[in-house]
Amino acid sequence: MKKNVTISDVAEQAGVSKTTVSRYLNGRFGNMSKETKERIKEVIAEMNYRPSKQAQALKSKRSYLIGIVVADISNMYSSLLLKGIGEVLGKAGYQMIIMDAANSIEQERELLDRLIDQSVEGVILQALSRDAHHYDHLKKANIPLVLVDRDVEPSIFPLVTTDNVTATKKIAEEILSKNYEQVVVVSEPLKDVITRELRYEAVKEVVIAAKRKLTLIEATAETNLSERISELIASPLKTALFASNGRVLMELLTILVNEQVPIPEDIGITGYDDWNLSALVGPGITSIEQQTKVIGEEAANTMLECLKAGAYPVETKTIPAIIQLRKSL
Amino acid sequence: MKKNVTISDVAEQAGVSKTTVSRYLNGRFGNMSKETKERIKEVIAEMNYRPSKQAQALKSKRSYLIGIVVADISNMYSSLLLKGIGEVLGKAGYQMIIMDAANSIEQERELLDRLIDQSVEGVILQALSRDAHHYDHLKKANIPLVLVDRDVEPSIFPLVTTDNVTATKKIAEEILSKNYEQVVVVSEPLKDVITRELRYEAVKEVVIAAKRKLTLIEATAETNLSERISELIASPLKTALFASNGRVLMELLTILVNEQVPIPEDIGITGYDDWNLSALVGPGITSIEQQTKVIGEEAANTMLECLKAGAYPVETKTIPAIIQLRKSL
DNA sequence: TTGAAAGCGCTAACAG
DNA sequence: CTGTTAGCGCTTTCAA
Numbered sequence: 001m002k003k004n005v006t007i008s009d010v011a012e013q014a015g016v017s018k019t020t021v022s023r024y025l026n027g028r029f030g031n032m033s034k035e036t037k038e039r040i041k042e043v044i045a046e047m048n049y050r051p052s053k054q055a056q057a058l059k060s061k062r063s064y065l066i067g068i069v070v071a072d073i074s075n076m077y078s079s080l081l082l083k084g085i086g087e088v089l090g091k092a093g094y095q096m097i098i099m100d101a102a103n104s105i106e107q108e109r110e111l112l113d114r115l116i117d118q119s120v121e122g123v124i125l126q127a128l129s130r131d132a133h134h135y136d137h138l139k140k141a142n143i144p145l146v147l148v149d150r151d152v153e154p155s156i157f158p159l160v161t162t163d164n165v166t167a168t169k170k171i172a173e174e175i176l177s178k179n180y181e182q183v184v185v186v187s188e189p190l191k192d193v194i195t196r197e198l199r200y201e202a203v204k205e206v207v208i209a210a211k212r213k214l215t216l217i218e219a220t221a222e223t224n225l226s227e228r229i230s231e232l233i234a235s236p237l238k239t240a241l242f243a244s245n246g247r248v249l250m251e252l253l254t255i256l257v258n259e260q261v262p263i264p265e266d267i268g269i270t271g272y273d274d275w276n277l278s279a280l281v282g283p284g285i286t287s288i289e290q291q292t293k294v295i296g297e298e299a300a301n302t303m304l305e306c307l308k309a310g311a312y313p314v315e316t317k318t319i320p321a322i323i324q325l326r327k328s329l
Numbered sequence: 330m331k332k333n334v335t336i337s338d339v340a341e342q343a344g345v346s347k348t349t350v351s352r353y354l355n356g357r358f359g360n361m362s363k364e365t366k367e368r369i370k371e372v373i374a375e376m377n378y379r380p381s382k383q384a385q386a387l388k389s390k391r392s393y394l395i396g397i398v399v400a401d402i403s404n405m406y407s408s409l410l411l412k413g414i415g416e417v418l419g420k421a422g423y424q425m426i427i428m429d430a431a432n433s434i435e436q437e438r439e440l441l442d443r444l445i446d447q448s449v450e451g452v453i454l455q456a457l458s459r460d461a462h463h464y465d466h467l468k469k470a471n472i473p474l475v476l477v478d479r480d481v482e483p484s485i486f487p488l489v490t491t492d493n494v495t496a497t498k499k500i501a502e503e504i505l506s507k508n509y510e511q512v513v514v515v516s517e518p519l520k521d522v523i524t525r526e527l528r529y530e531a532v533k534e535v536v537i538a539a540k541r542k543l544t545l546i547e548a549t550a551e552t553n554l555s556e557r558i559s560e561l562i563a564s565p566l567k568t569a570l571f572a573s574n575g576r577v578l579m580e581l582l583t584i585l586v587n588e589q590v591p592i593p594e595d596i597g598i599t600g601y602d603d604w605n606l607s608a609l610v611g612p613g614i615t616s617i618e619q620q621t622k623v624i625g626e627e628a629a630n631t632m633l634e635c636l637k638a639g640a641y642p643v644e645t646k647t648i649p650a651i652i653q654l655r656k657s658l
Numbered sequence: 659t660t661g662a663a664a665g666c667g668c669t670a671a672c673a674g
Numbered sequence: 675c676t677g678t679t680a681g682c683g684c685t686t687t688c689a690a
Contacts, residue, residue, distance in 0.1 A: 006667055017677045022669055031675055053446045054392065055667035058383045058682050074412045074622070076405065083403040086429045095447065098427040100415045117382045118424060141333075250606070257609050277579070280586050280610045293403070335683055346661045351685055360659055384683035387666050661690080666683105673678080 005047045014043040025051055057119060064094050066303060067115035067123040069108060071149075073100035076246060076274045077292055078126075081148060084296020085124060092304055094121075105129055116141050122303050124148060130194050132156050144306035148299045150195050151316070158306065159316045160299040162290045164195060167321035168202035171270055171288055172242070176206065178329045180240040180268055182213040184232060186225070186252060187244035189218050199244045199272075213237060219248065226255050233266050240264075240329060243271025253281050268329040284326030295319050334378045343372040354380055386448060395423050395632060396444035396452040398437060400478075402429035405575060405603045406621055407455075410477060413625020414453060421633055423450075434458055445470050451632045453477060459523050461485050473635035477628045479524050480645070487635065488645045489628040491619045493524060496650035497531035500599055500617055501571070505535065507658045509569040509597055511542040513561060515554070515581060516573035518547050528573045528601075542566060548577065555584050562595050569593075569658060572600025582610050597658040613655030624648050 007025075011018045016036055023029060024040045043049070057063040066089055070078040082098065089096055097118060101108035105128045112135075115123055122144040127135070132152040138145045139156075147159040175183055185203050190196045200216065207214045219225055229252070232239050243249035249271040256263060263269060263282045270286045278285035298317050306312060336354075340347045345365055352358060353369045372378070386392040395418055399407040411427065418425055426447060430437035434457045441464075444452055451473040456464070461481040467474045468485075476488040504512055514532050519525045529545065536543045548554055558581070561568050572578035578600040585592060592598060592611045599615045607614035627646050635641060 004667095007669095008667075018668075019670080019677060019679095020675090023676090026669085033675065036675085050442070050446055052387075052448060052667055054383055054387045054448050055682090056669080058381075058387055058667080058684090059669045061682080063383065073415065074408050076408065079403050079405065079408050082427070083429060086402065087431075090428075095426055095428075095443065097424055098411070098415075099419075099424075100412060102416075113379070114424065117379050119381060119383050250609070253609050257613075275604065275606065277604065277606055280579070280582050282609075284586075333683095336685095337683080347684080348661055348686080349659090352660090355685080362659065365659085381683055384666090385685080387668090387683080388685045390666085659690105662688090664685105664687085666685090668682085669680105671678105671680090674676085 004052075005049045007049075007051065010040070010043050010047060010049050013047060014039050016040065063119045063121055065118060065120045066094050066096050066300075067112075067118070067120040068096050068098045069101055069111050069115070069123065069125045070098070071101055071126045071128055072103050073098070076276075077149070077290075080292035081126075081296040081299075084293040084298075085300045086296075088297050088300035088304070092300075101126075101128055103128065105134075109134075112138065116143065122146065122307055124299050124303055126150060127152055130192070144303065144312065146299050146303045146306065148295055150193055153194070155316070156314060158302050158313055160295050160302060161195070161316065161318060162295065162321050163318045164198045164321075165202045167288050167323065168199045169206050170323055171286070172203045172206035174286065174323070174325070175240045175242070175268065175270065175329060176210050176212065178240070178264075178268065180212065180238050180329075182215060182232075182235070182237040182239045183207045183242055184215040184217060184239060185242045185244060186217045186219055186248050186271075188248065189220065190216075196244055203242055219251075225251060226259070229255055229261075229267070230259075233261060238268075240268035240270065243269070245272050246274030249273055249278070249285070249287065250275070253278075253285065257282065263328050270329055273324075278328075279324070279326065283328055285324075285328040286326045287324050287328075289322045289324055291319050291322065333381070334376045336378075336380065339369070339372050339376060339378050342376060343368050345369065392448045392450055393423050394447060394449045395425050395629075396441075396447070396449040397425050397427045398430055398440050398444070398452065398454045399427070400430055400455045400457055401432050402427070405605075406478070406619070409621035410455070410625040410628075413622040413627075414629045415625075417626050417629035417633070421629075430457055432457065434463075438463075441467065445472065451475065451636055453628050453632055455479060456481055459521070473632065473641065475628050475632045475635065477624055479522055482523070484645065485643060487631050487642055489624050489631060490524070490645065490647060491624065491650050492647040493527045493650075494531045496617050496652065497528045498535050499652055500615070501532045501535035503615065503652070503654070504569045504571070504597065504599065504658060505539050505541065507569070507593075507597065509541065509567050509658075511544060511561075511564070511566040511568045512536045512571055513544045513546060513568060514571045514573060515546045515548055515577050515600075517577065518549065519545075525573055532571055548580075554580060555588070558584055558590075558596070559588075562590060567597075569597035569599065572598070574601045575603030578602055578607070578614075578616065579604065582607075582614065586611065592657050599658055602653075607657075608653070608655065612657060614653075614657040615655045616653050616657075618651045618653055620648050620651065 011021045099111040108128045124146045126149045145157050147157045187196050273287035278287045340350045428440040437457045453475045455478045474486050476486050480488050602616035607616045
């Protein structure tokens with residue numbers, strides 16, 4: 001077990017002081033002699049020296065660590081989000097500490113505390129609570145917070161999110177243009193997450209304005225979706241399902257495929273597709289694709305700005321979604 | 330900008346020394362008076378004190394950080410893997426620093442170096458190189474390395490992976506039992522990744538033993554898969570496609586669905602499905618599902634063992650895959 | 659039962 | 675152009 005070489009070792013070997021080496025490391029060769037510079041460079045290469053980020057951080061108050069907390073890492077949304085964030089942050093010399101709240105608000109709280117302990121310089125969060133006060137301690141600790149996907153109330157943090165309202169209204173109009181008499185929104189419980197509410201309200205506005213029937217199914221683990229769908233198919237009204245997120249869409253499709261329900265003949269279906277795979281299913285599913293990677297990139301950029309400015313630009317960046325028109329309506 | 334409270338602040342406030350507070354923090358109240366203990370507890374709560382991991386790490390040589398490097402974070406495989414790793418590591422009090430090599434071997438190298446700089450205690454890696462020497466510097470730096478998904482040559486690190494050979498042979502036999510005359514393996518270039526080779530060899534063994542025709546398509550971005558498939562369909566031989574990973578499977582399915590090729594009438598298809606979504610596609614795709622989350626958990630457990638033992642158990646843990654028999658063959 | 663003091667590996671005044 | 679010195683926030687002998 002060979003011990004690590006430190007700045008002192010390098011200094012000694014090069015016959016200079018730690019200060020000089022430190023200056024070299026930080027590119028502050030204001031007027032350092034060519035020779036010392038060369039000498040240090042050689043010694044560093046020779047000894048295979050790498051400065052300890054820990055020590056640097058402790059002293060300089062810069063950890064170059066950004067904490068990322070996602071709601072559920074096994075969701076495809078997270079993958080693409082992390083990809084985008086990682087690319088931007090990596091280029092800027094930052095590292096990500098990624099954590100998975102696993103949809104538990106208590107766990108999220110715990111994770112945020114741990115991130116603070118690690119002296120992260122900022123946090124990018126897909127919030128589980130919609131209550132801004134829940135995140136007060138970050139503000140108190142003076143750690144910049146950038147929200148992705150979901151806003152909190154009141155909106156006191158910068159946010160990067162899909163343009164939910166526009167996209168949802170567009171697809172609602174698409175539904176109506178196909179003369180559906182009833183639109184059934186299937187969503188996880190509305191009250192937990194603002195985004196869900198936003199999407200529901202958007203559909204509602206369009207459908208109500210057109211005087212068609214609107215139904216809401218708030219699905220939980222207990223909901224027997226299969227049964228509800230059978231009922232809808234049995235009803236005389238020409239019906240379209242709107243899945244308010246990727247998970248729900250996949251669940252609905254699984255049911256329809258399993259029961260071999262003809263799409264769109266017996267029932268229409270559309271919604272948000274995080275997996276971007278709905279082209280493959282059935283006749284091709286008309287759906288809304290979010291530009292998740294772009295959201296990640298923008299969130300990272302926002303973070304970088306906060307860090308540079310030392311201030312909070314409390315603005316919302318809205319990323320347009322892409323409507324994929326296929327044959328399920 | 331209120332400055333952080335440090336151990337000194339707590340000590341002062343509680344009227345004891347830093348040592349005592351430190352002892353309290355580390356649960357070393359060998360024989361500390363009930364009162365001091367109480368007092369410190371109160372003050373910590375009151376001042377909202379949280380010890381700095383940075384400083385602790387610097388002094389105690391324990392960072393509780395584990396580096397994870399995945400080949401491509403936008404792959405579904407990564408999501409589930411990270412989920413598994415995160416659960417186990419989190420419970421054990423470790424944090425993950427996750428990095429995305431984005432399929433670049435140079436970037437992977439760079440990332441590993443950065444992880445060393447961060448003083449991670451161990452690294453879990455989905456290796457991009459199959460040459461063990463590529464990872465010598467980790468061994469030199471005395472950082473435990475656990476491989477997932479892909480082995481290197483020679484096998485000098487602990488590895489957690491799907492039981493590729495067994496699963497692949499089983500599905501190859503499934504193909505043969507349906508009287509296909511030709512099996513076409515579609516894979517990304519074999520030589521880059523051992524796993525790909527393993528899977529190909531497994532199919533080969535079974536198909537050759539049964540004296541059926543075996544064809545290999547090594548697909549790159551330039552390959553016109555669509556054309557190749559048309560040719561296969563046109564051929565008089567009854568043909569089954571075997572996709573050697575999830576990405577290839579999805580690509581093949583996209584082509585088949587777009588061109589409305591009847592499955593399995595005109596061509597059979599099966600393979601590895603990282604997305605676990607093949608139930609939804611076409612008639613339902615017979616496929617191999619890896620227990621990716623379990624692989625992550627096992628990898629994390631292996632890492633924990635290495636850390637505890639301070640030694641390398643160079644063993645391979647093999648996780649069985651699940652064969653989903655559906656209707657695409 | 660507790661404290662003083664040294665030091666982890668690094669940076670940054672301040673002085674030459 | 676370079677070195678001395680004093681910490682960053684913590685842990686750990688050693689001594690009381």
